Amino acid sequence: MSIKSQKDFFSGLMFLVVGAAFAWGATSYSVGTGARMGPGYFPLLLGVLLAILGSVIMFYSLVVETPSGDKIGAFAWKPICYILGANLVFGVLLGGLPSIKLPSMGLMVAIYALVLIASKAGDSFKLRDVLILSTILAAGSYLAFIVLLKLQMPVWPTFIAG
């Protein structure tokens, strides 16, 4: 038996594992009966259902022929790392990280960092263009979010703004 549809096989596996995990987790809460449903009742039901569907999807992926094999293809690690990394750095700089005593650097610094890192995900990276873009975005965000919408967030690093 070989995998006929890679996409379906692995999505089925994902549903099976996640469903089983939810069902297993649900048993640690009181399940109760239909008339008196405990917090575990509905998740257990859904988890089992999801696991069953997952196994059905997996079964089909082993049986039903697909012309191309439905290959998943390579993961785009570069954009994943840069985009999500930019997002994480933005969070750290904006909110600070108390566990390593990093103070909040504020929105402006965070915007420059996010745009610089995120831009790395693209095919071409020109430092000059990226710096211009970040400056425009920083100014625009200040105007839109801080001045007009009055969102509450640190704008400047704490050691400057105090």
Added chain:
Amino acid sequence: MDLIANLSMGFGVAFTPVNLLYAFIGCMLGTLIGVLPGIGPVATIAMLLPATYALPPVSALIMLAGIYYGAQYGGSTTAILVNLPGESSSVVTTIDGYQMARKGRAGPALAAAGLGSFFAGSVGTLILAAFAPPLTELAFKFGPAEYFSLMILGLIGAVVLASGSLIKAIAMIILGLLMGLIGTDVNSGVARFSFDIPELTDGIGFVTIAMGVFGYGEIISNLSRPDDEREVFTAKVQGLFPTLEDFKNMLPAVLRGTTLGSLLGVLPGGGALLAAFAAYTIEKKTKLKAGEVPFGQGNIRGVAAPESANNAGAQTSFIPLLTLGIPPNAVMALMVGAMTIHNIQPGPQVMTSNPQLFWGLIASMWIGNLMLVILNLPLIGMWIKLLTVPYRFLFPSIVLFCAIGVYSTNNNTFDIWMVAAFGLIGYLFLKLGCEPAPLLLGFILGPMMEENLRRALLLSRGDWSVFVTRPLSGGLLAASLLLLIIVLLPSVKSKREEAFVEE
């Protein structure tokens, strides 16, 4: 007449300068973001939602409705000019719209989409206003068993009309339902699946899911494709107005599209999408006039009909949300989230307890549609300029707006970590060929379904047959079963797959 009295009250609310301004800003922002390729209405609304937090509820909803129409219209613009559908319901628009653009007739195509949408939107609004009160009456007869069955019907309807594998879509719904259950159980106070993380006891924010899966997931997958496939027709847009002959061809197509869209939009599930496909199919079946351009090569009817249909459908899909409180698609699911943030529990009681809001929103829908026409036809040049901005400038900006939006939801960095995780998950879904829209719908419905199931079974002392023996509930379940059977019929199944492949 009640209808007129109600509508005039609505216009009274919506026609205040402040609300008109918010409707305008909403349409403007919605179009601005919606025009960007690869950003559909769901991501647009999720991204702009934080901008409405500070507003009073009526204004916030009016602005959100404006954003929705704007995003939808912006998506059509991208479909016509770049051959990239911003969302699934404008997939058919690309077929003839893009061909028209290639022949230098992008202007008439855009005008046809705009005017057709406006007409359809106006009709849709009237239908919504006329049918909402009687449906609300009906909704008050609903007990928990009926609500539960209705949600089943809604979810089944959503997957039946979704593209791609049916069973995977159902699995995605269940996954969404499960994710919706994360957090404190309202009845027992037990924090479920929270792994002792305090932020998780409030549940996962739906903005984080929508933004991560729809925003980041799609950016990553866009970036992993080479960008030379895109060809923008920007220089060639001249002569916006359709000729007299175009109008003659358009008119019946718009009428047919509107009728179809209004009917199908009420159905739970992606009504707008089905409406657009059906409208295009019908146009294709009608006979071509002498000298008319064949379909697939730039026929204006191929743009006007599906665009009217999807706008009429978009309008009438508010009916189940406003009368029953049940979102029929992912966009409406976001609207539920937005209403809850403003402390409005969507459902039949909104109309009676908060008529100002209800009718104001309906009136503003029409205003929003009008604004789109006023805004878009003259400003089309500006949107086109936006399309020429290289993607390498666009995507960091989108990432930034997502990040700021997520942070400002709760002023909490935890949400930023969550959105990163969901970005990864969203990309994984795309890679595995799992459509994310049903997940969002399930996520919103999860707690509602559990609550209604619990109540129904409590009332029946644990007897599951209550769902079948109560006539309304039984009817709804029978309808869901029928839907499933129809889709699984071999002949329909192959047609359905064909319809979704035909891009």
